[in-house]
Amino acid sequence: MLGLKNYLAGGLNLLEDTIAAISTPLGEGGIGIVRLSGPAAFDIAKKIFRSKKKEWSAAEGHRLVYGHILDPAGQIVDEVLLGYMKAPHTYTREDIIEINCHGGIVPSKKILELVLSAGARLARPGEFSLRAFLNGRIDLAQAESIIDIIRARTETGLKLAVAQLNGSLSRKILELQDRLLGLLAQVEANIDFPEDDLEAATGQELLRTVGELLEQVEDLIRGAQAGKIYREGIRTIIIGRPNVGKSSLLNALLRENRAIVSDIPGTTRDIIEEMINIGGIPLKIIDTAGLHETENIIEKIGMEKTREMINRADLVLVVLDAGRELVAADLDIIGSVRDKKAVFLVNKDDLAEKKISVEELDVLAAGRPVLWVSAKEETGLDELEEKIFEMVMGGHLSGTDDALVTNTRHKQALEAAQRHLTDAVAELKKKVPVDVAAIDIRAAWEALGEITGNTVTEDLLDRIFADFCIGK
Numbered sequence: 001m002l003g004l005k006n007y008l009a010g011g012l013n014l015l016e017d018t019i020a021a022i023s024t025p026l027g028e029g030g031i032g033i034v035r036l037s038g039p040a041a042f043d044i045a046k047k048i049f050r051s052k053k054k055e056w057s058a059a060e061g062h063r064l065v066y067g068h069i070l071d072p073a074g075q076i077v078d079e080v081l082l083g084y085m086k087a088p089h090t091y092t093r094e095d096i097i098e099i100n101c102h103g104g105i106v107p108s109k110k111i112l113e114l115v116l117s118a119g120a121r122l123a124r125p126g127e128f129s130l131r132a133f134l135n136g137r138i139d140l141a142q143a144e145s146i147i148d149i150i151r152a153r154t155e156t157g158l159k160l161a162v163a164q165l166n167g168s169l170s171r172k173i174l175e176l177q178d179r180l181l182g183l184l185a186q187v188e189a190n191i192d193f194p195e196d197d198l199e200a201a202t203g204q205e206l207l208r209t210v211g212e213l214l215e216q217v218e219d220l221i222r223g224a225q226a227g228k229i230y231r232e233g234i235r236t237i238i239i240g241r242p243n244v245g246k247s248s249l250l251n252a253l254l255r256e257n258r259a260i261v262s263d264i265p266g267t268t269r270d271i272i273e274e275m276i277n278i279g280g281i282p283l284k285i286i287d288t289a290g291l292h293e294t295e296n297i298i299e300k301i302g303m304e305k306t307r308e309m310i311n312r313a314d315l316v317l318v319v320l321d322a323g324r325e326l327v328a329a330d331l332d333i334i335g336s337v338r339d340k341k342a343v344f345l346v347n348k349d350d351l352a353e354k355k356i357s358v359e360e361l362d363v364l365a366a367g368r369p370v371l372w373v374s375a376k377e378e379t380g381l382d383e384l385e386e387k388i389f390e391m392v393m394g395g396h397l398s399g400t401d402d403a404l405v406t407n408t409r410h411k412q413a414l415e416a417a418q419r420h421l422t423d424a425v426a427e428l429k430k431k432v433p434v435d436v437a438a439i440d441i442r443a444a445w446e447a448l449g450e451i452t453g454n455t456v457t458e459d460l461l462d463r464i465f466a467d468f469c470i471g472k
């Protein structure tokens with residue numbers, strides 16, 4: 001997003017523009033909202049909006065008025081409800097107008113055009129939220145949570161993002177930053193009275209506190225593993241020989257007849273991707289064409305694609321057929337996931353005659369879980385879901401702690417803070433003068449500040465808000 005540097009260079013003066021955008025998705029819908037923010041918002045609205053309540057803007061904000069949008073020729077464009085909110089108690093801390101028109105591409109675009117010709121400037125992606133940040137209503141971590149709310153894939157993902165919007169993470173980070181600043185103040189005091197025994201005592205105390213803060217940072221980093229999973233989900237691929245029941249398994253997990261199933265081997269030709277929710281984790285589940293020896297060029301391409309997908313997957317479900325003995329193709333498939341997180345599923349457990357050797361399979365699974373399921377009878381699926389949850393979350397915390405870091409950028413900032421604090425600990429142990437360690441403590445403070453935005457650079461802000469949608 002260009003222009004931010006100008007905002008900052010000129011203080012907040014350049015926030016004097018009034019911005020406008022369509023804030024609802026473009027398409028048919030019940031209502032469409034054109035939003036304006038900035039000092040001229042009310043004046044612009046008065047130019048194009050007519051209502052029986054002549055003095056609507058004199059009343060207190062957070063109200064809706066009924067009326068019409070008129071074009072410059074005085075023709076009615078649409079019947080609307082106009083919402084108005086007065087600064088500073090608004091989303092952006094600026095005057096805000098929201099024109100609620102009929103949902104549809106033409107009315108909302110036409111109204112946007114009218115407000116632009118009446119003096120508003122088209123908002124850049126994320127610019128409303130950027131203003132909320134620049135005007136100090138929310139910090140950067142809170143602003144970023146807004147995009148996570150919009151993109152949440154499960155209720156758990158939503159819950160984590162809303163907690164972040166409410167400042168759960170920001171409070172933790174600010175507390176850590178505060179304590180680091182306290183340490184720096186202590187070092188300063190020490191520089192003014194550089195007596196040896198005092199220095200040694202300060203060094204000891206610093207070492208203890210820095211160690212403690214390092215642990216807290218590391219806790220947050222550990223939580224980030226789980227947070228990332230809740231936010232981004234897990235790529236799970238279903239593979240196996242033709243006809244073992246891969247597509248049937250996909251359908252059973254989705255509880256929907258998504259993929260075509262037939263007793264003809266080679267039914268699935270292309271890759272099918274769907275989302276399911278396992279204990280709050282979004283699972284992207286990918287059904288593939290059966291893997292087998294073939295001379296057919298098209299099939300070969302499909303299989304090449306599957307192997308590439310296996311490499312990119314976080315989890316592999318290897319499906320085998322209980323009614324058939326393991327053959328070379330199965331062994332090849334099992335070999336190809338030697339280094340992957342995998343679950344082995346013996347499907348068609350409902351068949352009376354089982355031909356799979358349990359002992360052989362146990363050896364091949366090499367410690368990874370083997371489950372017996374029937375996609376047709378829908379048995380063993382709950383166990384499968386539990387197993388997946390355990391494998392994905394095992395080791396990370398499984399609960400959804402309030403301040404779980406979900407954002408890769410936040411995790412990187414925490415890792416930078418971790419490195420600086422680790423260095424500080426090493427130096428303090430060597431009993432270097434405390435002001436040497438102070439350099440690392442300050443660097444850790446700065447790294448943490450990138451999360452809440454109090455030490456952030458302009459380029460970083462540009463990148464973060466450019467990822468938002470228009471009208472947000």
Ligand SMILES: Nc1nc2c(c(=O)[nH]1)N(C=O)[C@@H](CNc1ccc(C(=O)N[C@@H](CCC(=O)O)C(=O)O)cc1)CN2
Nearest residue numbers: 033035062083085088089090091092093098128137472
């Ligand atoms: N119509 C509409 N719906 C919306 C939004 C919006 O801007 N417009 N939002 C956003 O896109 C979200 C709501 N977020 C908001 C956050 C703060 C304020 C606000 O006016 N805050 C003031 C006053 C709070 C109060 O009265 O206590 C403030 O913080 O001072 C409004 C919406 C979701 N729904």
Ligand SMILES: Nc1nc2c(ncn2[C@@H]2O[C@H](COP(=O)(O)OP(=O)(O)OP(=O)(O)O)[C@@H](O)[C@H]2O)c(=O)[nH]1
Nearest residue numbers: 242243244245246247248262266267268290375376
């Ligand atoms: N008895 C029994 N039959 C099943 C089960 N799951 C699938 N089948 C049958 O096995 C056949 C193949 O099922 P699909 O789901 O199409 O198998 P696939 O692995 O996707 O096959 P391709 O797409 O050809 O690789 C169909 O006739 C299914 O009805 C099961 O649990 N028990």
Ligand SMILES: [Mg+2]
Nearest residue numbers: 246247267268
């Ligand atoms: Mg299939």
